Amino acid sequence: MTVTQKDLLSIPKKAILKGHFACAGCGSALAFRHAIGSIADKVILVVPASCASVYQGSGKGVAFNVPTINTAFAASDAVASGISRAMKKKGKEDLKVVVWGGDGSAADIGIATEIGACDRQENILHVMYSNNVYGNTGGQRSGDTMIGAKTATTPDGNTIPRKMVPFIMMANNARYVATATVAYLEDLVEKFQKAISLEGFKFMQIDSPCPPNWRSESSDSIKIARLAVQTGIWPLFEWNRDTGKAVISRPGKKYVETENRTPITEWTNLQGRLKSITAEQLKELKSDTERQWDFLRKFL
Amino acid sequence: MTEKPSMPILYPIEGAAGRTGDWRTQHPEVDPEKCIYCNICWKFCPDNAISPADREKNEVVIFDYEYCKGCGICSEECPRVAIFMVPDG
Amino acid sequence: MTVVHETKSLTGNDAVAIAALYAKPEVVAAYPITPQTTIVEKLSQFVNEGKLDAEFVIVESEHSALAACMGAAWSGVRTFTATSSQGLLYMAENVFWTGYGRLPIVMPVVNRCLAPGWNIWPDFQDSMAFRDAGWIQIYTKNNQEVFDTTLQAFKISEAKEISLPHMPCLDGFVISHTTAQADIPTAEDSYEFVGPYSDPVVEIDVDNPWAYGAMTGPDQYSQNRKDLIAAMERAKKKIVIVHKEYEERFGRSYGNGLIEPYGDEVADLTILSMGTIGEESQEAIDRLKEEGMSVNAARVRTFRPFPTEDIVNVAKKNHKLLVIDRSASFGHDGQLRIEVESVLKRYNVDTPVVGRLMGLGGEDVPYSMIMNEVKKVLKE
Numbered sequence: 001m002t003v004t005q006k007d008l009l010s011i012p013k014k015a016i017l018k019g020h021f022a023c024a025g026c027g028s029a030l031a032f033r034h035a036i037g038s039i040a041d042k043v044i045l046v047v048p049a050s051c052a053s054v055y056q057g058s059g060k061g062v063a064f065n066v067p068t069i070n071t072a073f074a075a076s077d078a079v080a081s082g083i084s085r086a087m088k089k090k091g092k093e094d095l096k097v098v099v100w101g102g103d104g105s106a107a108d109i110g111i112a113t114e115i116g117a118c119d120r121q122e123n124i125l126h127v128m129y130s131n132n133v134y135g136n137t138g139g140q141r142s143g144d145t146m147i148g149a150k151t152a153t154t155p156d157g158n159t160i161p162r163k164m165v166p167f168i169m170m171a172n173n174a175r176y177v178a179t180a181t182v183a184y185l186e187d188l189v190e191k192f193q194k195a196i197s198l199e200g201f202k203f204m205q206i207d208s209p210c211p212p213n214w215r216s217e218s219s220d221s222i223k224i225a226r227l228a229v230q231t232g233i234w235p236l237f238e239w240n241r242d243t244g245k246a247v248i249s250r251p252g253k254k255y256v257e258t259e260n261r262t263p264i265t266e267w268t269n270l271q272g273r274l275k276s277i278t279a280e281q282l283k284e285l286k287s288d289t290e291r292q293w294d295f296l297r298k299f300l
Numbered sequence: 301m302t303e304k305p306s307m308p309i310l311y312p313i314e315g316a317a318g319r320t321g322d323w324r325t326q327h328p329e330v331d332p333e334k335c336i337y338c339n340i341c342w343k344f345c346p347d348n349a350i351s352p353a354d355r356e357k358n359e360v361v362i363f364d365y366e367y368c369k370g371c372g373i374c375s376e377e378c379p380r381v382a383i384f385m386v387p388d389g
Numbered sequence: 390m391t392v393v394h395e396t397k398s399l400t401g402n403d404a405v406a407i408a409a410l411y412a413k414p415e416v417v418a419a420y421p422i423t424p425q426t427t428i429v430e431k432l433s434q435f436v437n438e439g440k441l442d443a444e445f446v447i448v449e450s451e452h453s454a455l456a457a458c459m460g461a462a463w464s465g466v467r468t469f470t471a472t473s474s475q476g477l478l479y480m481a482e483n484v485f486w487t488g489y490g491r492l493p494i495v496m497p498v499v500n501r502c503l504a505p506g507w508n509i510w511p512d513f514q515d516s517m518a519f520r521d522a523g524w525i526q527i528y529t530k531n532n533q534e535v536f537d538t539t540l541q542a543f544k545i546s547e548a549k550e551i552s553l554p555h556m557p558c559l560d561g562f563v564i565s566h567t568t569a570q571a572d573i574p575t576a577e578d579s580y581e582f583v584g585p586y587s588d589p590v591v592e593i594d595v596d597n598p599w600a601y602g603a604m605t606g607p608d609q610y611s612q613n614r615k616d617l618i619a620a621m622e623r624a625k626k627k628i629v630i631v632h633k634e635y636e637e638r639f640g641r642s643y644g645n646g647l648i649e650p651y652g653d654e655v656a657d658l659t660i661l662s663m664g665t666i667g668e669e670s671q672e673a674i675d676r677l678k679e680e681g682m683s684v685n686a687a688r689v690r691t692f693r694p695f696p697t698e699d700i701v702n703v704a705k706k707n708h709k710l711l712v713i714d715r716s717a718s719f720g721h722d723g724q725l726r727i728e729v730e731s732v733l734k735r736y737n738v739d740t741p742v743v744g745r746l747m748g749l750g751g752e753d754v755p756y757s758m759i760m761n762e763v764k765k766v767l768k769e
Contacts, residue, residue, distance in 0.1 A: 005343055009352060018348055018364060019315035024323065024371035030346040044593055046460075054604060061313030062600040067593045069463050070602035071456065072482045078453030082416055082460020082468070083593065085444035089415045089466060095595060113456070116449030185343060211371075219372030219385075222344050306616030307491050307552075307591060308609070309599045 003190040008034055012041040013065065020063030022055035025218025027182040027208035027225060028129040029055055032100065034185050035127070035192040035206075040066055043096050044083055046124075048076035048110060050102035051135045074110040076101055077117035080124040088123070096125065096196045103130035106205075107143030107165050118172045118201040125195050125202040128165060131210030139213035146233070147288050148281035150273045151213070157281050161288045166205050167295055170239050170246075175200030178238040181207040183225035184251040191238055191249075200241075207234045215272020227267040230255055233289055235296055246299035256293075256300075264289075315367070320347065324370025326385040328363055334382030335360040341374035341383060350374060392639055394572035401532045401564035404571055405471060405497050405557075406431035408539035410441050411579035412495075414469040416461035418446045418454040422476040423509045424561040425499040429471065451476035455483040455496070462492040463601060465592030467543065469494075473561060474501035474515045481519075487554045488523025489617065490602060493546035493590055494554040497539055500664070500715075501561040502750055510751020511561040513664065513716035517724050523617055525555040525624055526693040528663040530643075533571040535559045537641055543583045544631050551624050552590040553617075560665045561751070574639055582638055621694040628691055644688070647696035648703065652678070652685030655706050658767055660686040660759070661729060662713035666748055670713070672756040677763060684763060689725060697732045704733050704740040711766050713759070715748040722746075743769065 015036035022029035028051055036043055045068040047053055053070055056062045071079045076099045084097045106114060106128035114126060133139040133151050140153040143163035150157050169177045175198050180188040188206065195202040207228050209221035216224055228234035229252050236252030239245070254260045264286060268274035277285070321327075328341075337353040341361055349368040353361045361374075361383075375383040399407070406428050409417070417436075419429035435441035446457045454470045461468035472480065477498055487494055498516045502508040516526060525545065529535045535557065542555040559565055574582075591601075625647065632646030643649040649667070652674045660670045667688030677684045687703045689696065704710060714723020721727060726744030733740060743766050748754040 005339065008343060009339070014348065016348070017312055017314045017316065018367040019317050019320050020347070021317040021320075022346060024346075024369035025373055026346045030344065033346065033348055034343075042595060044595070055317075056600060056603050057310065057313075057316030058604040059606040059609065060310075061316050062310045062603050063312070063314075063316040064600055065312040065598055067595055067598045068600040068603070069460070069593070070600065071459075072486060074452060075456040075459075075483060075486075078448060078456030079460040079463075081446055081448075081453075082418070082457035082462075083464050084460075085416050085446060085457070086461040086464030086466045086468075089444055090464070112449055113453050116453055119449070120447065182344075217372070218369075219376040221346075221371070221373055222377050306613050308489075308602050308605060308613050309591075310603045310605070310609075311599050 001193070003186045003193065005186060008185060008189060011037040015040040015064065015066050017063045017065055020055050021057060022051070023212055025209065025211040025221040026055065027131070027210065027221055028052065030182045031129055031188060031206050031208060034189050036066060036098070036100070038189050038193060039096055039196060042094060043098055045069065046071060046076045046080040046083065046097065046099045048099070048101040048105040049073040049136060050105060052100050052102070054136055073105055074113050076105060076110060077113045077124065077126060081117050081120065081122040084123045093123070097123070099124060099126040101128060102135060103128055103132060103142045103144035104134040107163050115168070115172050118169055118174050121175070121200045123199055125204065127204045127206065129206045129208040131208050131213055133213045135210055135213055147285040148274060148277040157277060161291070164292055164295065166203065169203040173241065174203050175241050176202040176238070178204045179234065179236055180204060181225045181229060181234060181236065182209065183222050183229060187236070187249050187251055213273065216270055220270050224267065224270050227262060227270070230262040231264045231267045232258065232261040232293065233264065233267060235292060237296060239299060244299070246296055248300065320367045320369050321365050324368060324388060326370045326372065326387050327365060327368055328372070328374050328383045329386050330360055331382045332360045334380045336380055338379060340377055340379060344373050344377050346371065346373070392574050392578045394574050396570055397573050398568050398570055399532060400427065400566050400568050401535050401559050402427040402499070402566065403431060404532045404536035405539050405559070406435070407573060408536050409469045410435050411576045412467065412540060412543045412583050413580055415443050415466040416446065416458065416468045417443045418448050418457040418470040420448050420451050420454040420472070420476065422451070422473050424501055424565045425471050425473040425476070428497070451480040452483060455480040455487060458494050459483065459487055459492055462494055463591060463593055465589035467586040471497045471499065473499040474503055477515045477519065478503065484519050484524070485522045489613070491552045491590065491617070492554055493552050495539065495542040495546055496554065497557045497559065499561050499565045500558055508750055509561065511563055512749050512751055516556060516558050517716040520693055520724065523553060524693060525553050525628070526558060527691050528558045528689070529564065530665055530668040530688060532564060532569045533641070534643060535564060536571055536573060537635060540579055540583060541631050541635055545624065545627050547586055547590070548627055549588065549590055551620055551627050553620055553624055558664065563665045582635065625694045625696065643690055645699070647691045648699045649688040649690055650685065650703070651688065656685040657683040658709045658711055658763060659703060659707040660684065660711050660713065660763065661689055661725065663689050663692065663725060664715060666713055666715060666754050669754055669756050670759055673759040673763065676756065677760055682767070695728055700729055700732055701736045701738055704738045707740060709766070710740060710742045711763060712742060712744045713747050714744065717746055717749065
């Protein structure tokens with residue numbers, strides 16, 4: 001069921017109220033607005049330590065207009081499992097349990113918990129919004145940081161290859177795995193809706209621009225996200241356990257072939273974290289990106 | 301007599317971060333002649349600080365300056381360059 | 390109002406599992422660790438046999454075991470798990486989250502030494518490390534008490550004015566794996582005593598959303614902490630009340646629930662201890678009395694909340710206290726000794742206190758060893 005912009009206009013209720021704590025130009029808050037908004041009357045949110053813990057609010061009240069359980073960094077998927085099981089016992093399986101966390105938890109400290117919930121096929125959706133760093137603590141390298149990116153702990157550019165969490169989930173027999181970006185919000189919400197309609201463990205990774213940590217103009221957030229797809233850095237696809245196949249999403253179809261891609265430098269030049277990437281690092285980044293594509297192509 | 305334990309619970313409120321409009325150094329303004337009611341700006345605002353345009357009612361987009369953080373995404377993404385950023389005083 | 394008991398030969402872990410079964414938790418998380426393992430194995434058996442109608446979550450770590458229980462507690466259902474030693478440490482941040490977050494979770498801890506080296510024998514370093522986490526901690530002396538304590542735990546924890554998690558403690562192997570007889574009531578009578586968790590202290594509600602544990606400042610946080618302190622005080626009374634109700638219903642008691650005195654009311658020396666050393670002390674008392682010595686005992690059952698008033702009363706009546714600790718706060722002394730002395734000072738009671746560390750590392754503490762210590766202390 002295709003989602004159009006009109007659909008984005010008609011959500012049950014606002015999931016996130018105005019005047020929240022997200023930075024100007026935050027991709028995660030934008031994704032939250034539309035994705036969680038689309039199920040705002042029946043969602044239970046589990047938020048591990050992450051940017052979302054902060055942009056939620058502070059002291060007086062919270063911006064999230066949906067039930068939200070904040071958890072320790074590595075605990076979210078286990079807490080979500082407990083909630084999901086309890087709702088099953090109460091006959092309230094129509095309520096959707098969604099983990100909304102960053103790459104710090106989903107790629108690193110919480111990955112065992114995440115994979116455990118995936119193995120057990122818990123009926124939850126894990127959304128990993130990624131700005132490729134530990135955003136909440138000031139932008140340190142995470143498992144999802146790409147090669148060449150300058151971060152608070154990799155001042156000369158990250159050298160460790162990128163962990164591909166979506167592929168890990170596919171290998172662990174997740175029900176449904178998808179990548180998305182805030183540049184294509186209809187596609188994002190469509191995948192989100194698809195995910196929550198399925199039973200079992202679902203995973204979505206959203207490319208989430210972050211002006212402070214990417215050292216980019218806040219006004220460029222959507223542009224950078226779009227370029228990530230057009231340069232091939234961020235493959236857009238969905239994978240379904242039922243078919244065992246990955247399908248490249250419509251906005252990203254063209255860029256499967258490397259010759260159709262926009263030069264990566266158009267994407268790197270808009271971000272302080274990547275602008276002065278060396279030729280050597282750029283070569284390695286391209287090669288690591290191809291590693292992802294090679295893996296993905298096996299499932300097409 | 302039983303008391304509900306004092307739990308770490310907070311309730312939803314608008315302006316949880318205060319008047320986030322105070323954060324910005326520039327704000328968007330729309331040229332009503334150029335606005336084509338496409339609502340792409342409305343869609344891409346991370347702060348939901350834009351009221352959608354209504355073609356039928358001839359209403360262009362309206363910015364909520366109480367909460368607009370001045371990120372400039374609306375201006376950047378407008379297909380008709382109908383939104384321009386104005387420095388705040 | 391008669392209750393029927395069946396005398397069963399069972400291990401301490403069996404007793405825990407049966408008490409949990411009878412309380413009918415709806416979500417049970419399971420992760421094995423020696424010497425707790427047979428608890429979760431038994432529970433999985435009960436689920437398999439259809440006796441326990443619970444969602445059984447076989448998690449991938451202890452951190453997740455408690456996290457899953459927390460999720461269930463937030464959802465307003467009764468939940469259960471158990472752990473020991475390294476497992477308790479691994480779930481540390483969640484232990485504090487549960488206590489400070491006021492979730493009424495019952496989680497027995499089978500006491501076992503902390504590594505290094507790998508030592509599966511009992512001491513109290515594991516549960517003692519969490520005495521600041523806002524959990525009720527009750528140390529048991531035998532299989533019977535373990536059953537009774539675990540059952541009572543649900544009723545105490547889930548009371549709206551309490552809403553504190555509860556850690557019934559049992560010595561690894563000495564209780565957990567030792568087969569002994571215990572009188573077990575029927576499932577119906579047991580469940581009736583605990584009652585259903587029909588008025589949860591917290592429950593997720595999509596129609597009335599809130600955020601739990603969001604960012605907060607000193608104002609709200611300190612308010613939460615003040616109530617936690619007050620709740621612990623209320624828990625002291627509640628433990629005694631539920632203990633009394635249990636005695637009226639099932640005919641068993643352990644002192645007043647906070648401490649269990651043994652022997653004469655007044656003696657030259659009083660042994661204060663916890664766990665199985667407490668039961669062993671009773672044996673020592675009997676034999677020392679035969680030798681003509683004036684000794685009695687007070688087993689500290691409830692360590693958190695600390696039974697200040699009861700300890701002060703014991704000290705006032707008696708002439709000297711020998712406090713036996715099965716754990717130490719390195720850099721100072723045994724925790725029970727430290728806390729006993731501090732409350733005596735606070736209430737201006739000048740009864741002398743002598744402390745001994747015994748059973749650390751799971752060293753066996755037979756009554757003969759206790760008797761020797763008593764004799765040494767009386768000579769001092």
